[in-house]
Amino acid sequence: MPLYEERKNMHAVMEQAQKELAQTGRLSVSTRQQLWLALGPAEVTDRDPCPLTEAVQKRAQLALACGKKVSRVWAAYDAQDKRPQTLLRQTSAYLQGKCTAEKLDRLLKDTNFMPLMDEERYSSAPLAALAAYWGAVAALYDEPLLDSARLGCKEEQLDFYDWDAAWCAALAWAGRDENAGTGKQRVEEMKFWAWYLEQAAELMGEENYCFPKKEIKKFQEQQDPPVPVPEQADLEHFVQFMGLGDLQYCVRQESDQGYVIQTIQRSMEAVCPVCGVHITQPKFWYGVNCLDDAFPKNGPPIHLLKTVPMLHCPKHQDALCRNIDGESINPKAAWKRYLSVPGRAEEFLAELERRTVNAFQIGNAFISLNQYTAFHHNLPIPEEIKGIRWMDREMEEMEIDLTAFGPHVYFNGVTLEEFCRCYSDKVQMEKDGVLLITMERHWIRCELDENGALVRVIIRSRFCIRFDKRAEKMIKIAFLTEDQSRILSEILHLPTQEALRLPWEELCSRLSGLTRPQALAIWKDLQSHKIFCDILPNPLG
Numbered sequence: 001m002p003l004y005e006e007r008k009n010m011h012a013v014m015e016q017a018q019k020e021l022a023q024t025g026r027l028s029v030s031t032r033q034q035l036w037l038a039l040g041p042a043e044v045t046d047r048d049p050c051p052l053t054e055a056v057q058k059r060a061q062l063a064l065a066c067g068k069k070v071s072r073v074w075a076a077y078d079a080q081d082k083r084p085q086t087l088l089r090q091t092s093a094y095l096q097g098k099c100t101a102e103k104l105d106r107l108l109k110d111t112n113f114m115p116l117m118d119e120e121r122y123s124s125a126p127l128a129a130l131a132a133y134w135g136a137v138a139a140l141y142d143e144p145l146l147d148s149a150r151l152g153c154k155e156e157q158l159d160f161y162d163w164d165a166a167w168c169a170a171l172a173w174a175g176r177d178e179n180a181g182t183g184k185q186r187v188e189e190m191k192f193w194a195w196y197l198e199q200a201a202e203l204m205g206e207e208n209y210c211f212p213k214k215e216i217k218k219f220q221e222q223q224d225p226p227v228p229v230p231e232q233a234d235l236e237h238f239v240q241f242m243g244l245g246d247l248q249y250c251v252r253q254e255s256d257q258g259y260v261i262q263t264i265q266r267s268m269e270a271v272c273p274v275c276g277v278h279i280t281q282p283k284f285w286y287g288v289n290c291l292d293d294a295f296p297k298n299g300p301p302i303h304l305l306k307t308v309p310m311l312h313c314p315k316h317q318d319a320l321c322r323n324i325d326g327e328s329i330n331p332k333a334a335w336k337r338y339l340s341v342p343g344r345a346e347e348f349l350a351e352l353e354r355r356t357v358n359a360f361q362i363g364n365a366f367i368s369l370n371q372y373t374a375f376h377h378n379l380p381i382p383e384e385i386k387g388i389r390w391m392d393r394e395m396e397e398m399e400i401d402l403t404a405f406g407p408h409v410y411f412n413g414v415t416l417e418e419f420c421r422c423y424s425d426k427v428q429m430e431k432d433g434v435l436l437i438t439m440e441r442h443w444i445r446c447e448l449d450e451n452g453a454l455v456r457v458i459i460r461s462r463f464c465i466r467f468d469k470r471a472e473k474m475i476k477i478a479f480l481t482e483d484q485s486r487i488l489s490e491i492l493h494l495p496t497q498e499a500l501r502l503p504w505e506e507l508c509s510r511l512s513g514l515t516r517p518q519a520l521a522i523w524k525d526l527q528s529h530k531i532f533c534d535i536l537p538n539p540l541g
Helices: 003-024 029-038 054-069 071-077 083-095 101-109 114-119 126-141 165-174 182-203 213-222 235-241 331-339 344-355 416-422 469-476 482-492 496-501 504-510 516-528
Strands: 246-252 259-264 282-294 301-311 360-362 366-369 372-375 388-392 397-401 409-411 427-429 435-438 442-448 454-461 464-467 533-536
Touching (some): 003 029, 003 182, 003 213, 029 165, 029 182, 054 071, 054 083, 054 126, 054 165, 071 083, 071 126, 071 165, 083 101, 083 126, 114 126, 126 165, 165 182, 182 213, 235 246, 235 331, 235 344, 282 331, 282 416, 409 416, 416 435, 464 469, 464 516, 469 504, 482 496, 482 516, 516 533
Parallel strands (some): 360 409
Antiparallel strands (some): 246 259, 282 301, 360 366, 366 372, 388 397, 397 454, 427 435, 435 442, 442 454, 464 533
């Protein structure tokens, strides 16, 4: 491309980016892609390191600058963990020819910041570490989002883990103040992108470019005022104010005598990153801890929990779809504002006490009564709670009568109706209208009234055999006596040689989903032949 045309293209890209930033306060992924391509042709690869061309070098410098800008955010969060700083130094050394691609690649593969994202509930600082990570990726493999399949895409069309250094750094920078409201964080994000645009302009040869400060001031003035604090201390209005979706229940937690408010985010949408179809069908539901705090003046703890759907495309089951999020709300800042109303803490405490109910959760491998979680049904039942009883402690069979207990019985965090829609493969309808659900550690019988409402639940444990380490090793290498081989084949109902060749996972699967009498009989046979094992769940008492 002639130099004149190249400069003209750069100016057009910068002009469009500035316009978008002034209007939205951020740079979309498609605009970032155009900025990157204005620096030169893409060299994207996902295997061997790409050639360190001038264009790749510039894009890597831009990504590296993002990681450096937010490195102090990470340092303030965890001064002991120096991995992000090490990545930044080695990436810089690689770009200067002082570090080999092999060395940087090894360091990159040995560095995993994703657990930080999973563990952190409030701070966006782990994204600063990820900015350093994606900066190294850009240096070795070019910007992954320049892959031809992703060019021109929207954020919601990306896979859940399609990130880049700039995006991570922008969110880390915007979230430096954990107590800041949404409007203030939006302005901080805009300031980051303004800086980013100036860095990109410098790499294009426009060293004197500055994003107009008047646009930042204008954007700041346009931010919507915070949602008004509800006038009444009403639980539903509180949940709405906090942006938590729909209220499920409020319970009093025995462990710390705190209040647990459980909510669910039902109205969500995503786009399949493969085919672009808009989807609303959950693949599964998962829990998010939104806030752990306490009422002022040594008041009781409060915990805000939310159940969220992981959406999936029916045609592309393995695609990780990114939810199209609505307005994000900082729960810590919102909680602080909610309590700022005179007398609000006392009023809301009275509301929580009035609205407290009993709630029962049935998970794949646990049950929970008022947030007290017990594995395999080792659950104490307080005398004052009616409608729940052990029918057969030996079989670990429990009954919940909803007419006495109340309506708050949930399956993997959702109602029976939502569970049946999401996990239809686990549900079987009997001729008498009873629903039978199979979970990892229990069978569940759900009885409905003439209107289809749940009235009775019976839970029975599913038992399995767990071998000790020595027995596991003996079976895996087929180092068994003739008698041991025979008893194992009889238990599995297979010929001896076929039983010994059975893959370990399949063997364990065949010895799970048992009733207690079945598990006990198998356990006795194995123990008597010195194939040592135990039964899960462990017996009660």
